[in-house]
Amino acid sequence: MKTVSEMFGSMVFDDRIMKATLSAKVYASLKHTIDEGAELDPGVANAVASAMKDWAVAKGATHFTHWFQPLTGITAEKHDGFLAPSPDGGVIMEFSGKELIKGEPDASSFPSGGLRATFEARGYTAWDPTSYAFIKGKTLCIPTAFCSYGGHALDKKTPLLRSMEALNKQALRVLRLFGNKTVKRVVSSVGPEQEYFLITKEMYDARPDLRFCGRTLFGSKPPKGQEMDDHYFGAIKPRVAAFMEELNDELWKLGIMAKTEHNEVAPAQHELAPIYTTTNVATDHNQLTMEIMQKVASRHGLVCLLHEKPFAGVNGSGKHNNWSIGTDEGQNLLSPGETPYENAQFLLFLCAVIKAVDDYQDLLRISVATAGNDHRLGANEAPPAVISMFLGDELNAVLEAIENDAPYKGVEKTQMKLGVDVLPKFNRDTTDRNRTSPFAFTGNKFEFRMLGSSNSIACANIMLNAAVAESLKVYADILEGAEDFESALHDMIKKTIKEHRRIIFNGNGYDDSWIKEATEVRGLLNYRTTADCMPHLLDKKNVDMLTSHKVFTVEELQSRCEIMLENYCKTVTIEANTMADMAKTLIAPAVERFAADTAKNAAAKKAFDQSVPCGYETRIVKKLSELTDRIAEKVDELQSAEISLRDAGDVIAESAMIRDKVLPKMCELRVACDEAETITAKSYWPFPTYADILFSVR
Numbered sequence: 287m288k289t290v291s292e293m294f295g296s297m298v299f300d301d302r303i304m305k306a307t308l309s310a311k312v313y314a315s316l317k318h319t320i321d322e323g324a325e326l327d328p329g330v331a332n333a334v335a336s337a338m339k340d341w342a343v344a345k346g347a348t349h350f351t352h353w354f355q356p357l358t359g360i361t362a363e364k365h366d367g368f369l370a371p372s373p374d375g376g377v378i379m380e381f382s383g384k385e386l387i388k389g390e391p392d393a394s395s396f397p398s399g400g401l402r403a404t405f406e407a408r409g410y411t412a413w414d415p416t417s418y419a420f421i422k423g424k425t426l427c428i429p430t431a432f433c434s435y436g437g438h439a440l441d442k443k444t445p446l447l448r449s450m451e452a453l454n455k456q457a458l459r460v461l462r463l464f465g466n467k468t469v470k471r472v473v474s475s476v477g478p479e480q481e482y483f484l485i486t487k488e489m490y491d492a493r494p495d496l497r498f499c500g501r502t503l504f505g506s507k508p509p510k511g512q513e514m515d516d517h518y519f520g521a522i523k524p525r526v527a528a529f530m531e532e533l534n535d536e537l538w539k540l541g542i543m544a545k546t547e548h549n550e551v552a553p554a555q556h557e558l559a560p561i562y563t564t565t566n567v568a569t570d571h572n573q574l575t576m577e578i579m580q581k582v583a584s585r586h587g588l589v590c591l592l593h594e595k596p597f598a599g600v601n602g603s604g605k606h607n608n609w610s611i612g613t614d615e616g617q618n619l620l621s622p623g624e625t626p627y628e629n630a631q632f633l634l635f636l637c638a639v640i641k642a643v644d645d646y647q648d649l650l651r652i653s654v655a656t657a658g659n660d661h662r663l664g665a666n667e668a669p670p671a672v673i674s675m676f677l678g679d680e681l682n683a684v685l686e687a688i689e690n691d692a693p694y695k696g697v698e699k700t701q702m703k704l705g706v707d708v709l710p711k712f713n714r715d716t717t718d719r720n721r722t723s724p725f726a727f728t729g730n731k732f733e734f735r736m737l738g739s740s741n742s743i744a745c746a747n748i749m750l751n752a753a754v755a756e757s758l759k760v761y762a763d764i765l766e767g768a769e770d771f772e773s774a775l776h777d778m779i780k781k782t783i784k785e786h787r788r789i790i791f792n793g794n795g796y797d798d799s800w801i802k803e804a805t806e807v808r809g810l811l812n813y814r815t816t817a818d819c820m821p822h823l824l825d826k827k828n829v830d831m832l833t834s835h836k837v838f839t840v841e842e843l844q845s846r847c848e849i850m851l852e853n854y855c856k857t858v859t860i861e862a863n864t865m866a867d868m869a870k871t872l873i874a875p876a877v878e879r880f881a882a883d884t885a886k887n888a889a890a891k892k893a894f895d896q897s898v899p900c901g902y903e904t905r906i907v908k909k910l911s912e913l914t915d916r917i918a919e920k921v922d923e924l925q926s927a928e929i930s931l932r933d934a935g936d937v938i939a940e941s942a943m944i945r946d947k948v949l950p951k952m953c954e955l956r957v958a959c960d961e962a963e964t965i966t967a968k969s970y971w972p973f974p975t976y977a978d979i980l981f982s983v984r
């Protein structure tokens with residue numbers, strides 16, 4: 287048995303391997319690129335490719351692939367063999383610098399939202415040296431960015447890297463103003479906590495809705511759900527423990543720091559959290575984690591459900607995006623410092639985040655918008671669709687004191703002014719925890735809790751990095767020109783607090799009264815669905831900000847809006863079709879069979895003795911007939927709603943019709959079917975019930 291440290295990163299071409307296999311010169315050049323974003327010396331690529339190939343072949347790899355993240359939200363790979371013919375009739379294993387740096391997959395089968403004209407079917411992939419190559423199966427995977435020949439990003443990694451660059455640039459300007467001359471790079475980091483469900487393969491296979499949609503479209507509430515609170519942090523069942531053990535091994539081999547695992551609130555729900563790393567690597571790792579979870583589950587006769595809302599009435603799954611920014615010198619810029627001066631810097635970065643979240647609430651909401659996540663946000667288990675921030679009592683008191691020029695506890699001077707000798711050291715507030723805030727400060731990082739479990743974390747971090755870069759830019763522009771740095775700094779922090787106080791909310795985010803206050807009093811946005819929020823991606827203020835930091839081009843934004851809305855429409859349409867199908871071909875016939883048999887029983891009883899009342903049978907048969915009529919009627923209405931989509935004209939109109947016509951009809955059909963489930967004999971029901979599925983893993 288290998289120890290964890292022997293196993294960890296054994297399938298990764300990481301720093302240890304680079305150091306051992308590359309010449310000092312090549313290593314130094316590559317390191318320069320990785321650490322400081324310097325352009326890669328082309329001469330270095332051949333040497334790296336050759337070392338990579340030798341290492342991979344020694345580990346049994348036969349193929350390589352440029353691994354990328356197209357706008358489908360999952361990862362893509364096309365495998366090429368290393369082998370090349372040798373003159374003596376045999377083969378040699380080859381891999382050139384050119385093949386490492388650039389690939390040319392056929393881009394025409396990936397969504398491009400009009401970015402890729404048909405004559406320009408090819409796109410190209412470009413090596414991202416900041417994320418280590420790794421071996422998956424027998425394939426060397428090279429993390430890459432994916433672009434069209436016109437240079438537009440067709441993936442999620444490219445804008446993420448651009449957003450990190452924008453943040454780096456603006457944060458460095460601010461740090462220079464605080465007198466830091468040595469810091470070279472500022473990087474954002476993320477630790478995503480991943481929730482998921484595990485069910486048995488038998489249950490999954492027996493449900494067309496799970497197979498086609500990843501969630502159940504029918505199912506009445508089981509007699510026991512999560513009300514006993516006995517699952518959260520409960521003892522892990524042996525079969526689940528075996529899954530987790532193997533999952534950890536697989537993740538560790540890939541250098542993914544899987545650290546925490548526990549049961550979640552709902553039955554059959556679990557969570558995995560890795561140790562945080564840079565946003566780019568964390569995104570790659572999270573994509574890999576989701577893929578490997580599913581693979582490992584299938585080896586255990588299980589299925590891992592990553593859908594945001596697999597079961598109605600049972601908690602859904604999210605992903606908490608723990609985000610911070612730090613320097614290459616190891617300073618966390620969101621950590622309150624030791625000295626008042628460091629705290630002034632901390633407060634400025636804190637304000638930058640406050641301003642960013644308030645100014646770009648819409649972009650943050652958009653970054654987590656999918657048909658699946660719409661079921662979760664605001665469902666009293668996940669944060670609402672309204673974005674607000676939680677800071678905790680101590681920070682709140684500090685901000686209030688600054689805003690009102692009032693004394694802060696522990697400060698003797700009457701006025702709280704930021705400066706070398708005035709702002710006291712304050713402790714980080716780790717004890718005060720708020721679980722209902724969409725965006726909570728947790729001591730030295732922010733936890734953005736609106737992400738859905740299947741979302742790529744790239745989108746949320748692109749928007750966060752970009753929006754904070756914008757705040758920092760505004761600050762740096764003013765502070766660089768200020769005559770008196772300290773008073774300008776003070777004024778700016780005060781102004782930010784005054785202007786953006788509305789986004790700070792320390793109460794219960796699940797409360798209905800909060801939504802009322804947020805929207806009616808504070809004027810915060812409440813985009814309940816993907817159809818509501820997505821078109822605002824193209825609002826002028828958003829386009830201006832994102833293009834000015836070179837995170838997206840206008841065309842890229844247009845294409846993304848279109849792809850995301852198309853995805854929403856397609857997802858719901860597939861669900862609607864699956865529902866209609868299941869209702870017509872499985873549910874209605876089963877209910878009919880039970881009704882007919884019940885009627886037959888009554889007839890048999892009557893034949894035996896005319897005076898037998900048969901009240902039970904009569905009531906059931908009547909009720910079931912009524913329900914099958916209603917089911918048939920609702921199927922018709924749902925299908926008419928779907929047909930009406932043909933007249934939508936464009937995807938924005940279509941998504942609004944999906945929201946207003948199709949989804950409500952799906953709900954009505956479900957209500958009728960779920961009611962039928964509660965009075966149909968279990969042996970007649972055509973697929974496993976919630977109780978069967980949720981308690982299937984033992």
Ligand code: ADP
Binds near residue numbers: 477479559561562730
């Ligand atoms: P919980 O939120 O469940 O109490 P933690 O706060 O310990 O758990 O950590 C949750 C996640 O946050 C982990 O992935 C952890 O690595 C990550 N994390 C911790 N510190 C930071 C940080 N400074 N920046 C980004 N992520 C962090």
Ligand code: MG
Binds near residue numbers: 479606733
């Ligand atoms: Mg957490």
